[in-house]
Amino acid sequence: MQGNYFKNYPNKEGFFKEYGGSFIPEQLQKEMDKITKAYYSISKSHKFIAELRSIRKHYQGRPTPVYFCNRLSERYGGRIYLKREDLNHTGAHKLNHCMGEALLAKYMGKKRLIAETGAGQHGVALATAAAYFGLECEIHMGEVDIQKEYPNVMRMKVLGATVIPVTHGLKTLKEAVDSAFEAYLKDPINSIYCIGSVVGPHPFPMMVRDFQRVIGIEAKDQFQEMTGELPDNIVACVGGGSNAMGIFSAFLQDDECKIFGVEPGGKSLDIIGDHAATMSLGTPGMIHGFKCYTLQDEKGEPAPVHSIASGLDYPGVGPEHSMLKDMDRVSYVTASDKECIDAFYDLSRSEGIIPALESAHAVAYAIKLAQRSPQESILVNLSGRGDKDLDYVIDNFEMPK
Structure with a gap:
């Protein structure tokens, strides 16, 4: 691989060659565009970078x-x-991007973090970030995974997060993502959906990778x-x-x-x-x-x-x-x-x-x-x-x- 890989992938529309992009309802796309603009702005900011580095060293x-x-x-x-x-x-590694996403949410004036979780590590990390920044936190988790990962469920609750059991379909990670997206659509102005991996519509695959x-x-x-x-x-x-x-x-x-x-x-x-x-x-x-x-x-x-x-x-x-x-x-x-x-x-x-x-x-x-x-x-x-x-x-x- 030659050239500046990270400037080339993704392109400005969020594509990694033919993959990626953003195929979502217009209402949600407007919010994603705001997130993209805010991320591009603060990711080059000395203040943001300095605060994130301090968190990584002294907190993580x-x-x-x-x-x-x-x-x-x-x-x-x-x-x-x-x-x-x-x-x-x-x-786990999840706190690396959760602290970054929560810091972004704080910059954008959001009051609530919403996310899905499978093994519970993303949920715990986001609940931790919410507690650190004084934000509300709502975690959607399939009933099957709640039973398998009960210690992490209790950690999320101790940290102050609301855990929403997902009871439809296979009651695992895919359904938790569906449920979290639905919750986000109800109040995108005050909330931010903090996707737990390098998946979802642009800019999240890029943003989570970068963090x-x-x-x-x-x-x-x-x-x-x-x-x-x-x-x-x-x-x-x-x-x-x-x-x-x-x-x-x-x-x-x-x-x-x-x-x-x-x-x-x-x-x-x-x-x-x-x-x-x-x-x-x-x-x-x-x-x-x-x-x-x-x-x-x-x-x-x-x-x-x-x-x-x-x-x-x-x-x-x-x-x-x-x-x-x-x-x-x-x-x-x-x-x-x-x-x-x-x-x-x-x-x-x-x-x-x-x-x-x-x-x-x-x-x-x-x-x-x-x-x-x-x-x-x-x-x-x-x-x-x-x-x-x-x-x-x-x-x-x-x-x-």
Whole structure:
């Protein structure tokens, strides 16, 4: 990749080549245009940048470290490193863009933050940002995910957020997005919809990516300082794709670095509804006001999806990921539910680090890479910690001896 990548993608209409854009009702488009204008204005402001940097350092605890997994590497080969986003305040990468979005909302004079959440990490992060800035917060979450991620539900409530259970459809992430959009449409003047990933209509895929770029910027410098070279492989899980774009962004123009996005293979890749492998098995389509790869049923509607990781069970994906797939710059692969659980316990018992089930998908693929290419280095974005998943894992899977 040559040239100034971040000036070229997206274009001014919000397209990453053929993907992205904004296909939404006129009323909502007017509000999105205001958000776009405000973001372009303040993202170049010294005051905004200085305040965001101060928040990251003194409140979030950035930079998060890069850590070498000595025992895991000895077991499987290769040299496995983790970018420890699980050590970011609230336990995941989500706060990187939530603090940015809340700061934008404050600049625009908004009073309420609205969002969806799957695994609950985005909801917790946004509730945290709302408390920090003194804003109201409303989080929409599918009933299935409320049951799976109950600790995060209670964290949101403790932080002062209102949690809205979503009871229609599959009662998971897609339906939570639908519900949050409906709530936003009722009062776009006083509210802002803080999308939780690099998805949705322009400017959110660009804006969330930009706020998440801090991961890759830090990781690249840290890895070079530790090893004197760039990593051979970069690995991150992909649902909507915010943590992945955060770390991928720093290495896209380094052709010697191989990049892997790991999707949920679920229970089976052969049955619709048993996986959420959007990039691996989907086709271009429309969802939630933008164009991307989607999993579709026979009617062309978003298909049912499954993953044990609530943050990954989405039938669409970020438009930038869709472009990077077509450009053959990123390889999109899968890890099954079983491989995810095995990696969850492997990392926990080898290194004393309990990963989120989302992140465990990336760890699972890193283990495969290490066995296949034992001389190569692998940098994994450990996007979140697994406290939220403990009850679900223990109740549904046998603990290894």
